Amino acid sequence: MTDDRRLAIIGLGYVGLPLAITFVEAGLEVEGVDASPDRIAAINSGRSPVDDVSDQRLAAALGSGLRVVLSADARMAAADVVFVCVPTPITPTKDPDLGPVLAAAATVRDGLRAGQLVILQSTTFPGTTTGQFREALERTGLRAGTDFDLAFAPERVNPGDPASAGRGVPRLVGGLTPAATARAATLLRRISDRVIEMSSPDAAEMAKVLENTFRNVNIAFVNQLALLCERMGLDVWEVIDAASTKPFGFMRFLPGPGVGGHCIPVDPYYLSWRARQFDFTDRFIEAAGDINLAMPRHVVDLVAEALNDRGKALKGARVGVVGVAFKPDVRDPRNSPASAVLAGIAVRGGEVRYHDPHVPTFRDEAGNVHDAVELEDLLPWADVVLIVTAHRAVDWEQVFRSSDLVVDTVNASKERGVRPRQVLRLGAGWLPSVTGP
Numbered sequence: 001m002t003d004d005r006r007l008a009i010i011g012l013g014y015v016g017l018p019l020a021i022t023f024v025e026a027g028l029e030v031e032g033v034d035a036s037p038d039r040i041a042a043i044n045s046g047r048s049p050v051d052d053v054s055d056q057r058l059a060a061a062l063g064s065g066l067r068v069v070l071s072a073d074a075r076m077a078a079a080d081v082v083f084v085c086v087p088t089p090i091t092p093t094k095d096p097d098l099g100p101v102l103a104a105a106a107t108v109r110d111g112l113r114a115g116q117l118v119i120l121q122s123t124t125f126p127g128t129t130t131g132q133f134r135e136a137l138e139r140t141g142l143r144a145g146t147d148f149d150l151a152f153a154p155e156r157v158n159p160g161d162p163a164s165a166g167r168g169v170p171r172l173v174g175g176l177t178p179a180a181t182a183r184a185a186t187l188l189r190r191i192s193d194r195v196i197e198m199s200s201p202d203a204a205e206m207a208k209v210l211e212n213t214f215r216n217v218n219i220a221f222v223n224q225l226a227l228l229c230e231r232m233g234l235d236v237w238e239v240i241d242a243a244s245t246k247p248f249g250f251m252r253f254l255p256g257p258g259v260g261g262h263c264i265p266v267d268p269y270y271l272s273w274r275a276r277q278f279d280f281t282d283r284f285i286e287a288a289g290d291i292n293l294a295m296p297r298h299v300v301d302l303v304a305e306a307l308n309d310r311g312k313a314l315k316g317a318r319v320g321v322v323g324v325a326f327k328p329d330v331r332d333p334r335n336s337p338a339s340a341v342l343a344g345i346a347v348r349g350g351e352v353r354y355h356d357p358h359v360p361t362f363r364d365e366a367g368n369v370h371d372a373v374e375l376e377d378l379l380p381w382a383d384v385v386l387i388v389t390a391h392r393a394v395d396w397e398q399v400f401r402s403s404d405l406v407v408d409t410v411n412a413s414k415e416r417g418v419r420p421r422q423v424l425r426l427g428a429g430w431l432p433s434v435t436g437p
């Protein structure tokens with residue numbers, strides 16, 4: 001059995017940096033590699049760029065086996081195993097952009113040598129590892145499966161949720177050969193109690209996109225239910241809470257202003273693009289994408305409706321947004337629905353400011369850059385307060401005490417003793433509900 005002790009990890013973001021530190025904590029030597037000089041400088045100065053890694057944990061790793069360098073300075077040939085954890089974005093027309101993966105493959109290629117194991121960890125469509133990624137590596141003249149080992153092992157971390165990063169989270173791995181699968185699984189067992197060996201990289205890639213597409217489709221389903229409940233005078237939050245008491249056969253998903261982050265709004269398009277190469281249209285993915293992408297526009301309509309209730313127009317109104325990160329308690333603004341909401345309000349003539357304790361500046365979809373303001377400055381300024389993301393660190397009592405008009409897209413107002421016709425909730429109408437007790 002190969003004794004893989006020296007690792008290189010390319011891409012030190014939400015996935016790669018925690019992975020690098022976890023392996024160092026397990027006693028391995030890790031060279032972390034990134035293309036961004038700012039990121040390398042931040043990490044080497046002990047400032048963690050990701051929520052799930054504290055500065056203390058980073059400092060401990062830097063003091064015991066973690067070396068962090070720019071791609072150009074990487075000593076790839078010294079590694080026994082190379083992980084690739086770079087972004088897998090989509091283009092403006094929602095096609096996969098494998099640019100970062102193939103650029104990382106070029107870095108791997110610079111030091112590729114017989115006997116190495118290369119593991120792609122970036123989420124991607126089935127066929128990437130054995131297709132473009134393998135072809136890029138084999139330009140060295142070395143052959144995957146004979147000269148070097150190749151595998152795909154997806155990541156399951158859920159930023160902001162410590163339980164998602166521990167040893168208890170099972171890992172999937174599929175290698176090009178049974179030997180590659182077994183070798184990668186042996187390594188992953190150093191950081192995970194359960195590793196599932198799959199029949200191929202393609203199957204592991206498909207399992208990962210299934211996980212995220214499942215989430216995207218179900219969120220779209222409850223978003224659509226929220227729109228229906230608004231029309232029917234029902235409270236979607238009450239309905240979902242009630243359905244969630246069923247102890248089997250039901251899984252709770254919540255509606256909201258749209259989906260965000262690096263994964264859920266992006267990964268399904270990797271699968272639908274790949275499906276088209278097989279003359280296959282994945283209608284669930286297309287429908288879910290349409291529904292979720294339309295939610296920010298609906299949120300802007302709710303703001304206009306709330307203002308209308310006060311005899312005001314959105315044009316010229318001051319809209320104070322609370323929370324712009326893509327989900328609670330993280331600083332990640334990538335693909336946040338707040339981006340389209342802020343731009344949509346501006347297009348209809350509203351003036352926008354925002355408060356977010358975790359996001360100091362925010363660029364909206366139209367390219368406008370906003371600076372965060374303090375809550376005590378935002379609330380008296382705003383004609384209407386719009387809750388997009390409900391961070392725990394926000395003083396919610398103050399939000400509801402100091403605001404006369406609130407649009408709540410995430411049910412943050414639930415059980416907060418709000419005044420009649422103060423809060424218009426997505427999926428439920430005015431709180432207290434006119435149909436309620």
Ligand SMILES: NC(=O)c1ccc[n+]([C@@H]2O[C@H](COP(=O)([O-])OP(=O)(O)OC[C@H]3O[C@@H](n4cnc5c(N)ncnc54)[C@H](O)[C@@H]3O)[C@@H](O)[C@H]2O)c1
Pocket residue numbers: 010011012013014015016033034035036039071085086087088100101103104107121122123124155156157158159262263
């Ligand atoms: N963020 C998540 O919650 C999550 C969860 C599971 C899987 N994933 C997947 O993991 C992958 C990485 O996501 P992330 O959230 O860590 O991204 P990220 O943007 O946080 O980090 C990516 C890092 O890669 C670096 N990079 C980009 N191109 C590079 C190159 N050619 N060479 C070296 N470094 C390069 C960037 O500078 C950045 O530091 C994606 O495929 C994503 O879908 C993400």
